[in-house]
Amino acid sequence: MALALRTVDLVKVYPLRRGPAVQALRGVSVALESGQTLGIVGESGCGKSTLARLLVGLERPTSGTIELFGEAILPGRHRELARSVQLVFQDPYSSLDPRLTVETAIGEVLAVHGLAARGRQRESRIAELLGMVALARRFAAFYPHELSGGQAQRVAIARALAVEPRALVLDEPTSALDVSVRAEVINLLVRLQDELALSYVFISHDLATVRHVADVIDVMYLGHVVESGQYDDVLGAALHPYTRALAEAVPIPDPVREAKRRVQLAGEAVPTPGAQVVSSGCLYRPRCPLAEEVCRVDRPELVELRRGHFAACHVAARDASVPAANTT
Amino acid sequence: MLSLRDVRVGSRRRHGVREIVRGVDLDVMAGEKVGVVGESGSGKTLTMLSVLRLLPRPLEVLSGQIRFEDRTLNELDERGMESIRGAGVAMVYQDPMTSLNPLLRVRTQVVETLRSHGSSDAAARRRTREVLGQVGFVDPERVEAAFPHELSGGMVQRVMIAMAIATSPRLLVADEPTTALDVTIQQQILDLVDSLQARTSMSVVWVSHDLGVIARLVDRVFVMYAGRVVEHAPTVRLFAQPTHPYSKALLGSLPGPEVEHRARLTQIGGSPPDPTLLAPGCPFRARCPFAFDRCAEQEPPLFDRGDGSFAACWKEPSEWH
Numbered sequence A: 001m002a003l004a005l006r007t008v009d010l011v012k013v014y015p016l017r018r019g020p021a022v023q024a025l026r027g028v029s030v031a032l033e034s035g036q037t038l039g040i041v042g043e044s045g046c047g048k049s050t051l052a053r054l055l056v057g058l059e060r061p062t063s064g065t066i067e068l069f070g071e072a073i074l075p076g077r078h079r080e081l082a083r084s085v086q087l088v089f090q091d092p093y094s095s096l097d098p099r100l101t102v103e104t105a106i107g108e109v110l111a112v113h114g115l116a117a118r119g120r121q122r123e124s125r126i127a128e129l130l131g132m133v134a135l136a137r138r139f140a141a142f143y144p145h146e147l148s149g150g151q152a153q154r155v156a157i158a159r160a161l162a163v164e165p166r167a168l169v170l171d172e173p174t175s176a177l178d179v180s181v182r183a184e185v186i187n188l189l190v191r192l193q194d195e196l197a198l199s200y201v202f203i204s205h206d207l208a209t210v211r212h213v214a215d216v217i218d219v220m221y222l223g224h225v226v227e228s229g230q231y232d233d234v235l236g237a238a239l240h241p242y243t244r245a246l247a248e249a250v251p252i253p254d255p256v257r258e259a260k261r262r263v264q265l266a267g268e269a270v271p272t273p274g275a276q277v278v279s280s281g282c283l284y285r286p287r288c289p290l291a292e293e294v295c296r297v298d299r300p301e302l303v304e305l306r307r308g309h310f311a312a313c314h315v316a317a318r319d320a321s322v323p324a325a326n327t328t
Numbered sequence B: 001m002l003s004l005r006d007v008r009v010g011s012r013r014r015h016g017v018r019e020i021v022r023g024v025d026l027d028v029m030a031g032e033k034v035g036v037v038g039e040s041g042s043g044k045t046l047t048m049l050s051v052l053r054l055l056p057r058p059l060e061v062l063s064g065q066i067r068f069e070d071r072t073l074n075e076l077d078e079r080g081m082e083s084i085r086g087a088g089v090a091m092v093y094q095d096p097m098t099s100l101n102p103l104l105r106v107r108t109q110v111v112e113t114l115r116s117h118g119s120s121d122a123a124a125r126r127r128t129r130e131v132l133g134q135v136g137f138v139d140p141e142r143v144e145a146a147f148p149h150e151l152s153g154g155m156v157q158r159v160m161i162a163m164a165i166a167t168s169p170r171l172l173v174a175d176e177p178t179t180a181l182d183v184t185i186q187q188q189i190l191d192l193v194d195s196l197q198a199r200t201s202m203s204v205v206w207v208s209h210d211l212g213v214i215a216r217l218v219d220r221v222f223v224m225y226a227g228r229v230v231e232h233a234p235t236v237r238l239f240a241q242p243t244h245p246y247s248k249a250l251l252g253s254l255p256g257p258e259v260e261h262r263a264r265l266t267q268i269g270g271s272p273p274d275p276t277l278l279a280p281g282c283p284f285r286a287r288c289p290f291a292f293d294r295c296a297e298q299e300p301p302l303f304d305r306g307d308g309s310f311a312a313c314w315k316e317p318s319e320w321h
Helices: A048-055 A080-083 A102-112 A119-132 A138-142 A150-161 A180-197 A207-213 A229-237 A241-247 A256-268 A293-297 A315-327 B044-051 B078-084 B106-116 B121-134 B142-143 B155-165 B184-198 B211-217 B235-240 B245-252 B293-297
Strands: A003-014 A022-028 A031-035 A037-041 A061-070 A085-088 A167-171 A199-203 A216-219 A224-230 A303-306 A307-311 B002-013 B016-028 B033-037 B061-067 B091-092 B172-177 B205-207 B219-223 B228-234 B303-306 B310-313
Touching: A003 A199, A022 A048, A022 A061, A022 A224, A022 B033, A022 B219, A031 A037, A031 A199, A031 B172, A037 B016, A048 A167, A048 A199, A085 A150, A085 A241, A102 A119, A102 A138, A102 A303, A102 B235, A119 A138, A150 A180, A150 B205, A180 B310, A199 A315, A207 A229, A207 A293, A216 A229, A216 A241, A216 A315, A224 A229, A224 A241, A224 A256, A229 A241, A229 B044, A241 B184, A256 B044, A256 B211, A256 B235, A293 A315, A303 A315, A303 B184, B002 B044, B016 B033, B016 B044, B016 B228, B033 B044, B033 B211, B044 B061, B044 B172, B044 B205, B106 B142, B106 B155, B121 B142, B155 B184, B184 B205, B184 B211, B211 B235, B219 B235, B228 B235, B228 B245
Parallel strands: A037 A199, A037 A216, A085 A167, A167 A199, B033 B205, B033 B219, B091 B172, B172 B205
Antiparallel strands: A003 A022, A003 A031, A003 A061, A216 A224, A224 A307, A303 A307, B002 B016, B002 B061, B219 B228, B228 B310, B303 B310
């Protein structure tokens, strides 16, 4: 299958006037197959939003490359990204101009890109886009404050679709919405993907939602991908201790199962929350309950430990190599 | 310990009143952990703010009774209220950045709070260091010396939680205190609340829209919708057998490992209503698959569904079709 998107060794450093520079991305390589969804999970400071901004051309990488549908995006050609990859933000109200009606907001995007710029053509294109996100034509005349959260997010999605992108980067697209309207937006995104053969990068801290929509999941920690694989491998049989810690920290909306799980987890070593940056060895080591001497000196690489399932962990690599040696 | 009877919150206008919280009954027993679940506009935050008389103007408690231990809070004067806040009832708000003074170091603010409750300076300083460690800071010394703007939102939120528990309140009211936090920090705070509660038999009211957190933490759940409690039940019972269509729909809409990958989730049509613009009848009826004539005419009261479960719905679950 063709690749929709690939990054090779993306680095993003933000220099500070005082003190050491912030390393938001420390060499991130991700790949998304056409028509599929790449889920990206991680906590604040892991670099997931920086990655989103680089992928849509809002910012440039310090080093490394981004390839879109097989073509490398060269320096100075980031505008091309804007057309084929669109970003949908977490909070629809802050991404929509409060002074513009839905029609003007979408019309502006069409005009900028020289698509269906005026008259009846424009009107019917806007109606078509609203139809795609299951909004009636009358919403064209609405201002953002007249829309509910779910409706506003659907408008933001319609606006992103206006330029006929081939991929969407969705940065926490349901997190700001009321719980009762989240399912509707998730259903909409899945349906649009099937209908329009879109590729998605779906960034979220909500593991249940990512597990539901993503084909492949990358787990990020302090600017690195620490685990990568099929959704059910990563969230069902995690290899990296950080992924396990994340999955265990998310409470399940089922008090009986949750209580059972708490009893099971009670004896286990709990990682320390709060990221601390260390200069050598594994970046997760200060929090890791499994850390060993090797983790202090040597930074683990992302390696394939099971078929299609990668992790950057010395301990996981050693544990995985034992059964593999037996079978050969 | 805490009891709310027919509490109504809103604003008085020239022509009558505008109600946002429309008659809430809520009880918290000593040592109990209670969850209040609801979406934006459901009135869950205003209900809890009314307990400590912290409603933003022009909102006020229009009627009803709020009792804490043996006192009626909405009849107390401001001095009486001061004696309740902190040592009796402590609250952690949703928006942490606005709750700390930006000009003062964290240490000064936490120590001040403790001193105003009668601690000596040395004891207050010791306690400050201790509670900052309890909320998961690996370097409490550095956090103490920081100004609020030098901390991330999650760090400020943890400082707020530390301040709330520092005075060992008998009731902790927390309004979405972990929503902005990373899940591993949230886990630590939930564990902390559990262990504090077990040690001190503090009561807890945890306001949240996150059903996972509710399932994890509380003994009993109140579900709010459009300014009223539409269901309350012991946690296990609510998740296993919801008796209000809204609770059932909410639980059914969540993705989880038992839901097939990428399969259509059960969605709830429409969006939560504005509680000040309600038509007569049940406020959920426009989104309810089981609504019938009566739902448009009369708002249902809470009916006893057995096993400690109460729901404001004209239909029993057996009649949902």
